[in-house]
Amino acid sequence: MLTVTLYSAPWCGYCRIAKRFLDDQQVPYIEIDIDQDEEAAKRVEQWNNGDRIIPTLDIDGTVLTNPSPTQMRQVLGL
Helix, strand or coil: CCCEEEEECCCCHHHHHHHHHHHHCCCCCEEEECCCCHHHHHHHHHHCCCCCCCCEEEECCEEEECCCHHHHHHHHCC
16 A cells, blocks of 8 residues: 655645545545645655645655646556
């Protein structure tokens, strides 16, 4: 089973789309609100060249920034 971590914020529409996709595919994930977790926000910035781009997903060490459903399917093996 893959470990999926979704870095997001409640106000982010693209994050809601990513969560809906994961839920529809029945993929369990951990959600981290970068507005509430400064260390997580810094991690997102490191992965995205200093930018706080969300959603950012860490799927077993593969980082996807604002991925399409197709990209998520590929990495998740769906």
